[in-house]
Amino acid sequence: MDHFRPHLFPRPSFEGYYTHLTLPSSASLILIISSVFVPSVQKKHMVSITYVPPSFPDAPCFKRELFVDDIQMTPYDPLEHGKRVEEEGKDGAAVAFKLTVSGVGYMTVWEDDSVEIDVSAPSGEWEFAASVPGGVGKNRAEWIRGERDSTPEGVLVNLPLPLHWHVHSLASECTFELSISEKVYAHLHALDASPSTTTTTLKTTNGTAEPKGVAMIHLEKNWAHSFPSSHIWLRAHNPPSLNSHDPSSGSSLCLAGGRTLGVDAYLITYHAPSGTQHDVSFVPPWSMSLPVPFLSSQSLSPTHSAVLSYPTRTIHLRTSTLTHRISITASAPPDTFIPYSAPFYDGHRPNFLAQSYYAHVEVRVERRALVKLEGILGMVLWLLVGWMGGGWGERVLGFLGMSGLFVPTPSPNERGTGSTFGIRLGPWEEISRETFKGASLEFGGDVYGDERKGRADPQEGKKVR
Template sequence: MITGVSCLLFSLLIMCIGGNQFDPHLFPTTGPFFEGWYMRITDFDRRDSIGLLFGHVLPKQGINTSDPLVMASILRRENCQKKVCQLVSYNAMFTPDQTKVTVNGKPVISNPDDASLANFQFEMNSGSEGGLFTQNANSTTFDFRIGNLSLRGELGPSVPWAPNGGGPEGWLSHLPLPLHWFVYSLRSPLKIYDLTDIERKQTILGHHGVAHLEKNWGLSFPKAWIWAEGVSDYNKNISFALSGGLVQFSFFSLTAYLIGYRNPFENIDINFRPDNSVVVLQNDDCKREVNITARSLFYTLEINLFSTNSSFSSCLFGPQETGFRKACVESYDAVAKIQVYKASVLGVFVHKLIDKQTLTDIALEFGGTYDCGNMCMT
């Protein structure tokens, strides 16, 4: 599949909404609406990754649904063979009355703004399972119990996508899009975490690594999407993240991607959005490979993403109009081959290679109809 992105379609939308940030949004009186958070820890010592996601859904009005409306999941790599492991999800379901969300210690009464520092708590408790996620200005703490797994830890200050609360969407975040994606931190330093299998009395401890933190909100996950994220170790401090796919509006749909790449040692800090670039994507979801070329006025970014089928999870849950349903597959063992070109002094049509990297232990996700055989949509 080959897709192009045009900013012209976005110019049809001019109504603004509240700011785009990590804090919770005020839920509307009627659905559909959802909000969800995602964290991935990259442990440099163990060459391992642990994921955490949680969120809640207000279903479409008039729908009688049995789908869970509040969920939390711990993701871990298991069944390892030759250093490649399958991603496995441990899930817990909750009801809205088992959930408490606060901002600055008070109920949510307004949408977040760009400039304010994130300060919220998301708590869920069913008695046997539960979790508490606390985000303050300079730290993140989490304490979750799902099934026989316990995940606890603390992160240091965020490494934001952009100054002043800016995220991947830039000014597009103020448009009434059906779905929003915000990256709060590209690589928060890991202070400590422990993952415990309570039944087996086995504990994994880590304190040398980083964590990626992000959030989605809107009507529902799209019909089709690709998401990826990864970092290098402290020797280079490289990070990248991308998300996009088929975005459905009331009367039309379009394909759009948001991409960011950072290499501070080469002074590279570039973003690609529908208003400043054109993205061409070739996706072979059955072979688990994606080739992306993003072109802006001065930069071209080429990314080749791939992983083995055995490293991908079974269907993970995602927010839909009726609640959380099986929606996507993901791997923490993907590889990203990245090349960055910059326009030379000879003009914008002559580009020079300025950076070439291969990152391992990358997160790669195929969702909706972009998953091989639409496995998770049946």
């Protein structure tokens, strides 16, 4: 919860909250509330709402970006002067913080993790409300399952990095109501009716379609100074079995990364369907690589590789620690990506990134046992030379007459085992393999690149340059 609150001291250049709902029909609803705190810039305070029907792109999506006069981000002391402050949740929990959007509405978060959202367009063309039931340890899939205060960056969150990222919940159950004027979006009444789902009802009154029911919600935020020069983001969730009502018991994958401070770094978590014993998370330096000078698209690391291609709308990542390795492949149809603005020191830059909600993701997780620790010298040499990548590290150590410390030649009874910097390891063994459909995939900045020029923004129906 701590890093989901607004950050006031020191005040970041921007702070933004991202909410994604997967509706019963498999449609997506995205709400972004974002502020830039730099004086004398245009487009400082933004509210963005997007409804993406299950039949997109055959049917159009609905997207609006509103720039308002002010967004108040107010954290509360849960026990100020020994008394509860502000309004209380259903179970008596105190308010943690509140976002008040001028002329649009609010988002309130309580100490028990319950959330209330109520926003609407001043023109009356759309309204949206959502309620996330609270209860500590209930209805919330944390970054590390079972650790309420876990955050993607771990201890790195305390460093003065250009960008910080926190995921409050990978998946929570919520109720919602959405209304969009049929005059603006005549297809809505036919798109989110889900006859196989009893939790969704549909009413049409005075030309307004009002889908409502129970959805799965993902909550996260960014803050600091600016988005990376290039980045990707991926979010996927498979719901739990039918006999479980706890969203955290489902499986999830979430990652973000890109080029920052001269390195390529990623934050990754995976919740396995088989339970916490097979969950894995990765942070730098394991999930980090160094760019090759004069070859900006190439980077080197003994533990991490990433191939990102917006032209083909695919990503391939592999990251490992001493004992765990994850391989991720994701792709989405090219015509399903929707452009969005991103916050910077000079305001919200239009069309800086694009997201699709129709990605297909393959995940494989492997594990190997630690067999024997053989020495510290090998560890130091591996860390120094291994960054050269490929077979160069082995060649250099061989030249120094120390190749046995890097990759010892196994004896006949040790065939099939590997060794890394003096730690003898067993073979890789697959422990989890999973497919996600309808995942969210984002490309931003340079990796989005020149492809974004001339792309139509569904909000305006014209090209964005």
